[in-house]
Amino acid sequence: MDYTKCFKEVLLKYSFIDPFVELIRHNENITYKVTEKYSGDTYLLRMHKPITKNMQGVHNTREAVQSELEYLLAWSSHSELPVQIPVPNLNGELVTTVVIEHEEVHCSVLKWIFGEIMSKQDLNSEGTVRTFGTRIAYLHQFSMRYQQGSSFIRPEYEIEWTNTMLSKLRSGEEMGIIATKDFYILENTFSLINDRIKILSKTMETWGFIHADINYSNLILTPKGISFIDFGLSGSGYYAMDIAMGALLTEGELRNALLAGYTTIISRKIDTEQLEGFIFLAIFAYYAFLVSNQDKHMWIRKQMPDLIENYCKPFLNGEAVFYSF
Incomplete structure (x- = not known):
């Protein structure tokens, strides 16, 4: 497709x-910086x-994009920090659809x-x-109050999602990127994580709209503080x-500070055993994404044995690993 x-x-x-247009990157979206001269x-x-079919999903549909933008509009009116506010097109629509080829x-x-x-380096102090x-x-607190419309649609992150991720990693084993003995450990790790997820209850305090991609590149340090993008x-x-x-973005010895900050706003007990499974899923999601990128296959071959030996095996043996990652 001619993206230009x-x-x-x-x-x-x-x-x-x-407007002056600069390409930023092509991952789950193609993004450009547009500046009026x-x-x-x-x-x-x-x-x-998305850059590969491996990343195609419900989040790419018009309805899902519309839902995301409606959420951002609502969040922007409540957040004291900058939010990426959606801009309507000349027809007043938040989503613009074009037909190319x-x-x-x-x-x-x-x-x-x-x-x-x-x-x-920005997250190295308590x-x-x-x-x-x-x-x-604060983001979750708003999500707990946010009223989704009848047409609201976004991806759901539970068992079906974890199974899809495992299938993508299985393709890595089939291509010889992941050793069969390591994939066996991965399967067992997923099984234990799924068992833990199955017993979680969905309440207003535990389940709702989440960012689902918190990493350094999606955190902006503004003059007013940390904003999510x-x-x-x-x-x-x-x-x-x-x-x-x-938690995965911080050093182990600082993770209690993260939990303390969270619970000053939302007063509830945080189960670190529960968090362990989601840390693994965040890591596995990155590997699953890279499986479709041939340039990263050597990196996966080098890193996977360490992940299996130092984290998956202790996790399966019942050891606490929340502070070890």
Whole structure:
């Protein structure tokens, strides 16, 4: 597909004046930075077309993109920190659909958030990590109050999702990227995680709209504090999944500070054994994504044995691993 032709057609659907366009990346979406040359106003243009079929899913449908944008609009009116606010097209629509080479491509535009992409060095103090925990909690607190419309549709992160992920990793074993003996351990790890998920209850306090992709590149340090960006994989899931992803970004000795920050806003007991499973799923999701990228196959071959030996096996033996990752 000629993506250059595609984004040029999309730009005509908006009121941009003399825009300058820069490609950012192509993962679950194709993203561009759009800057109006004279006003300096800056936007994020997303074409909801994943780089591989491996990443195709409900989140790429027009209805799901619309649902994500409606959530962001609602969140922006409640958040004290910057939010990527959706920008309607000339017809007043949040989602713009164009047809290129007989294929529909759904697109959206968000206001740009200015700040620095966070890194490991930004989450190396107890105070910052505690604040990070409160930011996750505020997001969940809003989700608990958010009223989804009848047409609201986003991915769901539970057993079907974990089984799909395991199937993608199985293709890695079939290609010889993952050793058969290691895949056997992976299967057992997934089985234990699924057993734990099956006994979780879905209540207003445990299940709702989550970001589902909390990583350094999706955290922006703004003058007002830490803002979340890229809700492209957001959906319905256990709040523990976001907490686990946040914990994975911090050193083991600082994770209690993250949990303390979270529970100052949402007062409930956090089960670290439950978080362990979701940390594994965050890691496995990354491996499953890389399986379709031939350039990363050597990296998977090198890293998988360490993951199996130092984390999966102790986990299966009943050892606590929350603080070890």
